[in-house]
Amino acid sequence: MSQESTATPRMTAEDLLGILRTCAGVADDIVLDEKALDTDFGSLGYDSIALLEVTANLERTFHVDLDDDAIKASDTPRDVISMINGR
Amino acid sequence: MNTSVIVTGFGVTAPNGLGTRDYWSATLAGRSGIDRVSRFDAGRYPSRLAGEVSAFVAADHLPSRLLPQTDHMTRLALVAADLALADANVSSGDADSYGMGVVTASSAGGFEFGQRELQNLWRHGSRHVSAYQSFAWFYAVNTGQISIRHGMRGPSGVVVTDQAGGLDTVAQARRLIRKGTGLVLAGGVDGSICPWGWVAQMAGGRLSRCDDPRLAYLPFDARAAGHVPGEGGAILVLEDAEAAARRGAGPGYGEIAGYGTAFDPRPGSGGAPALPRAMELAVRDAGLSPGDIDVVFADGAAVPALDRIEADAITAMFGAGRVPVTVPKTMTGRLYAGGAALDLATALLCLRDGVIPPTINVTPEAAYGLDLVTRRPRTAPVRTALIVARGEGGFNSAMVVRRPDDE
Incomplete structure (x- = not known):
C-alpha cells in the first residue's frame, strides 16, 4: 500500500464543498462556496439523508469512522472540517 | 353522487x-x-x-x-x-x-x-x-x-x-x-x-x-x-x-367517463379470460353502449395467444371490423407501468384533434377481424375512446374517455 492511501489526508474547504455537490447537489437558491462555510446544513437545504450520504463519503475519502448522526442539520461545513481534521 | x-x-x-x-x-x-x-x-x-x-x-x-x-x-x-x-x-x-x-x-x-x-x-x-x-x-x-x-x-x-x-x-x-x-x-x-x-x-x-x-x-x-x-x-x-x-381551468381534454377492471382466472384452470369483463364494465360505467365508442386503443401484447384474446374481446363487443383499433405503442415499445398512461394521454389528443394515430409496421392478420388503423393517421369524428391495458400476472383494465363537449 502506498503512503498516500494509508495516511489520513487533511480536508480543505473545497474538498467538502465538492463532496456536498457530488453527494447531495445544491439547492436552487443556494450558492455553495466559501461564504457558505458558516451556514448550517439545514439552511443550505440538506436533509438528514443527504447528510448520511455525505458522512459515508467522508468515511471512505478520509479513512475515518463516523457515527450515522455525526453531522447534524444544525452543524456548519466549518464544523465538519474541524471535526475531520481534528481527529 | x-x-x-x-x-x-x-x-x-x-x-x-x-x-x-x-x-x-x-x-x-x-x-x-x-x-x-x-x-x-x-x-x-x-x-x-x-x-x-x-x-x-x-x-x-x-x-x-x-x-x-x-x-x-x-x-x-x-x-x-x-x-x-x-x-x-x-x-x-x-x-x-x-x-x-x-x-x-x-x-x-x-x-x-x-x-x-x-x-x-x-x-x-x-x-x-x-x-x-x-x-x-x-x-x-x-x-x-x-x-x-x-x-x-x-x-x-x-x-x-x-x-x-x-x-x-x-x-x-x-x-x-x-x-x-x-x-x-x-x-x-x-x-x-x-x-x-x-x-x-x-x-x-x-x-x-x-x-x-x-x-x-x-x-x-x-x-x-x-x-x-x-x-x-x-x-x-x-x-x-x-x-x-x-379556477377557470376550462373543460380540459376530456372526462374519465368509465373504468373497469377484472382479474384473470388461475392459469390452467380453464376459466375464461377476464379482459372482456373489464371492457364491458368500463363501457357500462360510462353509461354508454359499445356502439357509442369511436376508437379502441388496444393493449397489443404481440404474443399470438394474447392478441387472439384481445381481438376476440373487441369483436365480441363491437362486431368484426366495426370499430377503429390502434396501437401507437408500436412506436415506443411497451412501457410497463407507463404504457397505459401514455395511451390515455394519446387518446385525449385523439379526441382533441379528431385524428386516430396509426399502428406502424403491422400488416393486420385478417383472422383477427380488426379494423386496425395502419400506416397513416385516420381523421374521424372521435367523441369517445376505450383504452385497454393488460398487466402480466392477470391484470386487465379498461377506461373510457369522453370529449368535454360531448356530455
Whole structure:
C-alpha cells in the first residue's frame, strides 16, 4: 500500500464543498462556496439523508469512522472540517 | 353522487418525443423511438432493441439536489409531472397542500439505481452503498418525489399492476376526487433498461428477439413474436370538473367517463379470460353502449395467444371490423407501468384533434377481424375512446374517455 492511501489526508474547504455537490447537489437558491462555510446544513437545504450520504463519503475519502448522526442539520461545513481534521 | 372527473393537463416523456408537442407530431407521422439499446451493452443478450427517451438530459430539467437521489425513470417522472402541472396551469401554491394527491404506477421501482448500489455492495462493501438506495429503488418513489417537489400532501399511493397500472392509477384518482380531494396527479412513468431489469424481463418470455426495429414489435400481425420494452410514460392532472371550472381551468381534454377492471382466472384452470369483463364494465360505467365508442386503443401484447384474446374481446363487443383499433405503442415499445398512461394521454389528443394515430409496421392478420388503423393517421369524428391495458400476472383494465363537449 502506498503512503498516500494509508495516511489520513487533511480536508480543505473545497474538498467538502465538492463532496456536498457530488453527494447531495445544491439547492436552487443556494450558492455553495466559501461564504457558505458558516451556514448550517439545514439552511443550505440538506436533509438528514443527504447528510448520511455525505458522512459515508467522508468515511471512505478520509479513512475515518463516523457515527450515522455525526453531522447534524444544525452543524456548519466549518464544523465538519474541524471535526475531520481534528481527529 | 358521482362527480365528473376531467383531465386538465398532462406531461409526456416518450421514446419518440419529450413533451406533448414532440410526441404527438412524431406519433401522427408514424415516427418510432425504437432502436438498439444504448443505455448498456446489450450485444450479448438475446433481445437488443428498446424504446429509449434519447434526447433526455436530466440536469437540463431538474435541480442538482435531486440528481444523486433519483433513478433515471424517476427523473423522467418528475419532468412529466412538471409538464403536466404547467399544462394544467396549476402551480404548487394554488391549493391547500392536503387537497392535492399523487398516485403513480410502478412495475419495478428504480432498478438501474438498485443495480448500481448492489454492485457497490458486492464489490466494495456496505459503506459504499448510497444512503439514497433506501428509497430510490422503491415502487412508491415516483409518488414520493413528485409529492415532495410540489408539496402535494393529500391522499397518495402507488399501484403495481404492470401495464394495467397506468389506468388503475387514474381510476384511483377518480375515487379520491369523488371522496373530496380536489386534484390528483396520476399515471405512470417507468423503465428499467439496465442489465438487471433486462434479465428480469427476459425471464417473462415475452421479449422480441428480432434485431430489426421495423419488425420487432408487431401486435395483431401473423409475424408477432413478443414486444420491445421501452421507458417513459405520462403523468396526468385530474380534477373535479366543477372545481376546475371554478379556477377557470376550462373543460380540459376530456372526462374519465368509465373504468373497469377484472382479474384473470388461475392459469390452467380453464376459466375464461377476464379482459372482456373489464371492457364491458368500463363501457357500462360510462353509461354508454359499445356502439357509442369511436376508437379502441388496444393493449397489443404481440404474443399470438394474447392478441387472439384481445381481438376476440373487441369483436365480441363491437362486431368484426366495426370499430377503429390502434396501437401507437408500436412506436415506443411497451412501457410497463407507463404504457397505459401514455395511451390515455394519446387518446385525449385523439379526441382533441379528431385524428386516430396509426399502428406502424403491422400488416393486420385478417383472422383477427380488426379494423386496425395502419400506416397513416385516420381523421374521424372521435367523441369517445376505450383504452385497454393488460398487466402480466392477470391484470386487465379498461377506461373510457369522453370529449368535454360531448356530455
